[in-house]
Amino acid sequence: MLDSTDRPAPDRAAPDGVAAVHRALSLLFAFREGEATLTLAEIAARTGHYKSTILRLLGTLEQARCVERQPDGSWALGPMLFRLGSLYAQARPARRHLPTALAALAEATGETASFWIRQGDDRLCLARVRSPSPIRDDLSEGALLPLPAGAGGRILSAADPRALGVVATFGERNPETAAVAAAVFGPGGALAGALGISGPRARIEARAEEFRTLVAAGAAELTRRLGGDLR
Amino acid sequence: MLDSTDRPAPDRAAPDGVAAVHRALSLLFAFREGEATLTLAEIAARTGHYKSTILRLLGTLEQARCVERQPDGSWALGPMLFRLGSLYAQARPARRHLPTALAALAEATGETASFWIRQGDDRLCLARVRSPSPIRDDLSEGALLPLPAGAGGRILSAADPRALGVVATFGERNPETAAVAAAVFGPGGALAGALGISGPRARIEARAEEFRTLVAAGAAELTRRLGGDLR
DNA sequence: AACGTCGTTCCAATAGACGGAACACCCGGT
DNA sequence: ACCGGGTGTTCCGTCTATTGGAACGACGTT
Structure with a gap:
C-alpha cells in the first residue's frame, strides 16, 4: 500500500x-x-x-x-x-596567532589585513587589523560577505585551494576595492581559512607583485604556526 | 476568596x-x-x-x-x-571608543586595561588591552567573572556608583592580583560600565595613587566621548 | 567473550507551543 | 475632538510538534 x-x-x-x-x-x-x-x-x-x-x-x-x-x-x-562568540573564537587554534600575523601583514603592506573562514554560502571575518591609512577598507570582525566574490572568497570556494596559490582580485567585490589573499592550512592539511589584505584599488594595483609575495609569506608562516601541512 | x-x-x-x-x-x-x-x-x-x-x-x-x-x-x-557576538559589540556605542581608551590606559600604567558591563550576577569583559609586561593579568574578552569581587565588580554592583569614585582592591578576586576601576556613564547618566586596570598586586600597590588618578581620568574621558553625564 | 559506554534511531503520548482574536495604547491627520 | 492606522500586549482553545524512553549497533576496555 x-x-x-x-x-x-x-x-x-x-x-x-x-x-x-x-x-x-x-x-x-x-x-x-x-x-x-x-x-x-x-x-x-x-x-x-x-x-x-x-x-x-x-x-x-x-x-x-x-x-x-x-x-x-x-x-x-x-x-x-x-x-558565546568569544568562547567560539578562543576555541579556534588559529585565533591565538591571528593578531600578530595580521599586524605584521598590515604593517608591511599598509593595508587592512584580515582572516576569513567559510560559513555556508558566506564567508566570515574572524579577525582583522586596520590599515593605518585613513583611506582603507574599513571592515569589521564578524563581517559576513557573500562567498564567491573577492580574493578571500575565491580561496574559500575553490575546489582545490592548494592549486590556487595567491589570488588577487581588482574591483570584484566592490569596484573601488582590490584584495590579495592566500589559503592557510591546519593540521592534516585541512583548509583553515584565508589570509589577505584589502584596500583601495589603485594602491594595491601599484604594488601588486610585492603584496602577492608578502601575503604568500604571511599565509605560509601562519600555516606553520598552526602546525599545518604546507604542500 | x-x-x-x-x-x-x-x-x-x-x-x-x-x-x-x-x-x-x-x-x-x-x-x-x-x-x-x-x-x-x-x-x-x-x-x-x-x-x-x-x-x-x-x-x-x-x-x-x-x-x-x-x-x-x-x-x-x-x-x-x-x-552575532560581533553584531552585539558593534551595536554598543561604547565599543567604538574602547580600543583607544584602553590602549591609552594600558600604555600609561603598563598594566592590562579592561572594560566591564554587568550581566545578571556576573560581569562580562567587553574589551581589554593586555599589559606589555610578560607578568600580567591575562584575561580575555568575553570573560565572565562573579559580580561582587574585584574593583570592577564593586563598581557594577554598587547601589550608587557615582558615590564610589575610583575603587582599588588588593587581592580580593585573586590573592595575587590587584585592580583599580572607575565607573563610566552614558547619555542620561546611566551606568555604561566599569573601566579599569588589573595586574600583579605588588606592582599596583607601589603606584596605587598614580593609577587611581589615571583610571579616573580615563573613565572621565570615556564618559565624555560617550556623551555621558559626568556628575 | 562479556561488559560498560558511547552515539543513534524510532515512535506513541501528551505537554506545550502556536496563532488568532481582542485589547489598550500612542500618534498624526482632518 | 474625533477618528484611523499603527503600535505592543494578553489571553486561551486547538492540535501540532516535542519529548523521553526503549531498543539498537559499534567501539574499547577489562
Whole structure:
C-alpha cells in the first residue's frame, strides 16, 4: 500500500529539527550590520512570524540575555551572544596567532589585513587589523560577505585551494576595492581559512607583485604556526 | 476568596518561556572557558537532558551554525555565535571608543586595561588591552567573572556608583592580583560600565595613587566621548 | 567473550507551543 | 475632538510538534 499522494511535500530545504528553536534563532538573524535595535513590527516583517509568537520567543531569549529590551521597548542583541562568540573564537587554534600575523601583514603592506573562514554560502571575518591609512577598507570582525566574490572568497570556494596559490582580485567585490589573499592550512592539511589584505584599488594595483609575495609569506608562516601541512 | 494554598509554587526561577528554546540555549551554556569541544555524554551530564533530546536540539543548532560537529563526533560552538557576538559589540556605542581608551590606559600604567558591563550576577569583559609586561593579568574578552569581587565588580554592583569614585582592591578576586576601576556613564547618566586596570598586586600597590588618578581620568574621558553625564 | 559506554534511531503520548482574536495604547491627520 | 492606522500586549482553545524512553549497533576496555 504505497500512498504517494499525501506526502507532506519535501520540496526543498526540509526544515528538519526543532521548530521552536529555528524560530527563535531566526529572530536573532533578523539583526543586520549597523542596526542596533529592531522593533517588534520590524522583526515580524522580516521573519514572517506572528507577533505573539515572536514576543514569547523574545521573552525566552531575554531571560538568557541573548536579546535585551531597550528602555524604548525595542529589542537589541544581548551580551550573552558576545560571550558565546568569544568562547567560539578562543576555541579556534588559529585565533591565538591571528593578531600578530595580521599586524605584521598590515604593517608591511599598509593595508587592512584580515582572516576569513567559510560559513555556508558566506564567508566570515574572524579577525582583522586596520590599515593605518585613513583611506582603507574599513571592515569589521564578524563581517559576513557573500562567498564567491573577492580574493578571500575565491580561496574559500575553490575546489582545490592548494592549486590556487595567491589570488588577487581588482574591483570584484566592490569596484573601488582590490584584495590579495592566500589559503592557510591546519593540521592534516585541512583548509583553515584565508589570509589577505584589502584596500583601495589603485594602491594595491601599484604594488601588486610585492603584496602577492608578502601575503604568500604571511599565509605560509601562519600555516606553520598552526602546525599545518604546507604542500 | 483568597486561596493561598494551591499556588503553583513560584519559589524561584519560574522557567517561563518556550521550553525548547531554553533547552537549546542551555546546551550552548554548557561550554566553558578553555573547552574547545564537548561530547554528547558530557553535555548530557551537564545539562541533565536526555541524549535523544540533546541530539535533536544540537542538530537544529548545527543547521544554524551555532554549533559545529567535529570530525571525531564531538561538538563545538559554531561561527554564527561569533557573528552575532560581533553584531552585539558593534551595536554598543561604547565599543567604538574602547580600543583607544584602553590602549591609552594600558600604555600609561603598563598594566592590562579592561572594560566591564554587568550581566545578571556576573560581569562580562567587553574589551581589554593586555599589559606589555610578560607578568600580567591575562584575561580575555568575553570573560565572565562573579559580580561582587574585584574593583570592577564593586563598581557594577554598587547601589550608587557615582558615590564610589575610583575603587582599588588588593587581592580580593585573586590573592595575587590587584585592580583599580572607575565607573563610566552614558547619555542620561546611566551606568555604561566599569573601566579599569588589573595586574600583579605588588606592582599596583607601589603606584596605587598614580593609577587611581589615571583610571579616573580615563573613565572621565570615556564618559565624555560617550556623551555621558559626568556628575 | 562479556561488559560498560558511547552515539543513534524510532515512535506513541501528551505537554506545550502556536496563532488568532481582542485589547489598550500612542500618534498624526482632518 | 474625533477618528484611523499603527503600535505592543494578553489571553486561551486547538492540535501540532516535542519529548523521553526503549531498543539498537559499534567501539574499547577489562
